[in-house]
Amino acid sequence: MTVREIRVDQLGAGVLLDVRSPNEYAAGHLPGAVNVPLDELETAAARYAGQDVVTVCHSGARSLAAARLLDAAGARVQSLAGGTEAWRQAGHPVETGH
Incomplete structure (x- = not known):
C-alpha cells in the first residue's frame, strides 16, 4: 500500500x-507526540495495529519508512509531510524534554 502523506x-x-532519536525528540516535538525511534519501531509496530497513527520525524523521510512498517503491522497510518520542521514553519509550538 502507498502511505498517505498529510500536511x-x-x-x-x-x-x-x-x-526520531530520543535526543532529537527532547529538543522539540509536536505536543502530545510519543517517541518510538525508527530503529525500535519494528519490534513495537504490532501494538499500533488497528489504530490511527500519524508518523513524524524531522523532515518527513524517516516518518515515511515508519509509516510503511506500521501499515504492514495493520495500523491506519499517515505520515506528516515536512515533519517537525513544517510544523514549526507553520507557527505551531513544540514541546521539549522527554
Whole structure:
C-alpha cells in the first residue's frame, strides 16, 4: 500500500508517533507526540495495529519508512509531510524534554 502523506493543516486525531532519536525528540516535538525511534519501531509496530497513527520525524523521510512498517503491522497510518520542521514553519509550538 502507498502511505498517505498529510500536511500540517490536515493533522487530525490519532496517535502522534515521533520516530526520531530520543535526543532529537527532547529538543522539540509536536505536543502530545510519543517517541518510538525508527530503529525500535519494528519490534513495537504490532501494538499500533488497528489504530490511527500519524508518523513524524524531522523532515518527513524517516516518518515515511515508519509509516510503511506500521501499515504492514495493520495500523491506519499517515505520515506528516515536512515533519517537525513544517510544523514549526507553520507557527505551531513544540514541546521539549522527554
